[in-house]
Amino acid sequence: METRKKVVIAGAGIGGLSAGIYALRAGFQAEIYEKNPVAGGECMGWNRQGYHIDNCIHWLTGTDPSTKLWQVWNSLGAIDENTEYADEDKFYTSILEGKQVTLWYDLDRTREELIAAAPDDEEEIRKFITHVEYAKCCVIPTDKPLDMMGVMDYIRMGKEMVDMPKVMKEYGKISCRQLAERFRTPVMQKLICDYLPPEYTAYSLLVSYATMASGNGSIPLKGSLAMTLRIVKKFRDMGGVLHTGTGVRRILIEGRRAAGLELEDGTVVRADEVISAVDTDHLFGKLISRDYMPKALRRAYEDRRAYPVTSGFQIACAMDADFSGTGTIGFDCEPISMGSRSFDRMTVKSYAYDTSFAPEGRAVLQANVVQTDEDYLFWESLDEEEYWKTKEKLAAELIRRIVRQFPELDGKLKLLDCWTPLTYNRYCNAYHGSYMGFVTTVGTKQMRFKGVVKGVDNLFVAGQWVMSPGGLPIAAASGKFAVQRILKRDKRSIEI
Ligand SMILES: Cc1cc2nc3c(=O)[nH]c(=O)nc-3n(C[C@H](O)[C@H](O)[C@H](O)COP(=O)(O)OP(=O)(O)OC[C@H]3O[C@@H](n4cnc5c(N)ncnc54)[C@H](O)[C@@H]3O)c2cc1C
Structure with a gap:
């Protein structure tokens, strides 16, 4: 018994x-x-x-x-x-009008390259990189829930995260969009908003980048x-x-x-x-x-x-090229309408870093257009036939834009799958298709x-x-x- x-x-x-x-x-x-x-x-x-379409880490x-x-x-x-990790060296790259800037894991390299590409923003770039360095100390408490922590636990955590107050003071009360406005060079403004949704608090971007730059955020x-x-x-x-x-x-x-x-x-x-x-x-x-x-x-x-959520309209393509070393790239594209919103910028990610995902010499390329609560309602409002037609049409539109940006991929991309916020809701019962929790916006708890x-x-x-x-x-x-x-x-x- x-x-x-x-x-x-x-x-x-x-x-x-x-x-x-x-x-x-x-x-x-x-x-x-x-x-x-x-x-x-x-x-x-x-x-x-x-x-293999890898859809998380x-x-x-x-x-x-x-x-x-x-x-x-x-x-x-x-x-x-013994876990092996992808041999990546950068967070992502942004392209605008022939200029290209990258957030490398190597912060010195990033600082030098960004200053060379955007000399007018030297001061802001130096400040940004210094604070990413500070943000490396950020840890997620895992010993016990915050409400079970005693004074000594808080003292220990304070010591561990000694530089985080500086990050929060400078970047804790502004959004990524507001941080982008501090830069004068257009490609720098794009860089700040290409990865996380613009309404995310700016410190989230610094902490994410710091996690990777410190070797604590790899891809198994x-x-x-x-x-x-x-x-x-x-x-x-x-x-x-x-x-x-x-x-x-x-x-x-x-x-x-x-x-x-x-x-x-x-x-x-x-x-x-x-x-x-x-x-x-x-x-x-x-x-x-x-x-x-x-x-x-x-x-x-x-x-x-105050508490938006994020999801994605995503496509995965088989790519008859390995496109290795490309990583994630954001670029301007011809405007594309999805429901009531229109996008003129998109990102693609090459999964060439993991050879187990594709036959030799090939790779998977994915694109993700960030979706919000209102986008979810748009997808939900479609009947089944409209839903499938819209998905297919938008997937083809995204591929067209990818090829326009990277002409070397012409004829080399084949759609494998595409999915929407509704997919996350159907598959995981995810609220408005969100695959993360609530976004912390500026000024909200x-x-x-x-x-x-x-x-x-x-x-x-x-x-x-x-x-x-x-x-x-x-x-x-x-x-x-x-x-x-x-x-x-x-x-x-x-x-x-
Ligand atoms: C495209 C994408 C990229 C991401 N990138 C990252 C990243 O780089 N790093 C990172 O840290 N996180 C990332 N995430 C987020 C991460 O995947 C999630 O935060 C995490 O997996 C959520 O785990 P969970 O257990 O809280 O919820 P879920 O994964 O939603 O698990 C809930 C489970 O409950 C099941 N369920 C629901 N209803 C019922 C029911 N009635 N009965 C039984 N079972 C039920 C669901 O099927 C599901 O399996 C990403 C997610 C996506 C989709």
Whole structure:
């Protein structure tokens, strides 16, 4: 007779898998229920016509073995000392009117090249690079949830992140768009806004770049799905049970307790503790009543201007060229309309860095047009036929623009697949198709909530939505935190 407490988890994205592994580490039984046939959620990749489309990791924060986040990834089986990473040397490149500028991992090289390309902006460039250097100290707390940290923890974190106040003072209260306006040279303005959406706070750009420049944000070879499958293997090897193709219809609430899960086929699974690791819009509304939604989260969902979300209209092409060394490039293009908005700039990314994604001498090229809440509503408003026609038409339009920018690719691109914000919603129940959490805009409070549900003592929330801006590290840490909350409530040690 099994006497260990049983934890059931809804959703096998990185948040759910992390919760499962940490539950096992804490000595619980763990069972995960995932609606899709494959675990991973948004940390995903798929095959088309002999190519692999990798659709998540642009950089994995926590690849420096000296960091605590590395230990989390290592505990999950995601990476270890022998993991091989893509041999990349830059974040991205921006092109405008024949000028090209790049954010290299080597900050000295970036500084010199940017100053040469934009001498009028020398002072601003020097300041930017100095602060990227400062931002290298930024860490994502993974020991325990912020609200469980004591004075000593905060002192330690303050010491670790000693230079972050300088970054926040200079770049914490402006958006990427406002930062771009500080530069006079047009290609520099494009560089600042080519990667993250312009309304993102500028410090996010510096921290992202610093993560890569410090060697703590690399891309594990073989891609996102392979990493997910390593985590699944770890979970199963430790004795966890993963049910795929098994959607959760409801979380059963009895008084102040979550009694377990009701599955889509009507089966009831009873448990001692329940962790939801699905999108929070789906949790609060579909799996339990929206009345349980914490205030901070409700505020964010209700204020679509202050807390936007981002998704993408994306295409993947087979490329009969390896285009290696290209990385990610932003460039101006002939305006293209999507719903009520029009774009005159786009980015493409070559996946030539990973030879396992394509037959020899070839590679996958992807383009991603960032999509917002209103774009989601546009896609949702189309009937099925219009939706497919619009997708096809826009994919062809993007390919035409790529070829205009890179004539050497003429006749060498073949569309493999294209997908929209609706795809993320269908596949992951993602709110407005968002594959990250809420964007923190200038002047708004960062969205974060404790991952507990008021009025239900044994229901916990994991997944990227517990803290902006989301992403893989937040998802991974949130799974650990959910289990630590169970342990703390049970007055057990939270060291797991
Ligand atoms: C194109 C793209 C690029 C990205 N780039 C990066 C990057 O470079 N670095 C980075 O850190 N992050 C990146 N991300 C973000 C990252 O993928 C996500 O932050 C992370 O995977 C979210 O994990 P999660 O577990 O919180 O949510 P999800 O992955 O959404 O997992 C939730 C799971 O719950 C399942 N589910 C939903 N409803 C039910 C139900 N009723 N019953 C059962 N199961 C259910 C879903 O199918 C899904 O598997 C990227 C994402 C995309 C799409």
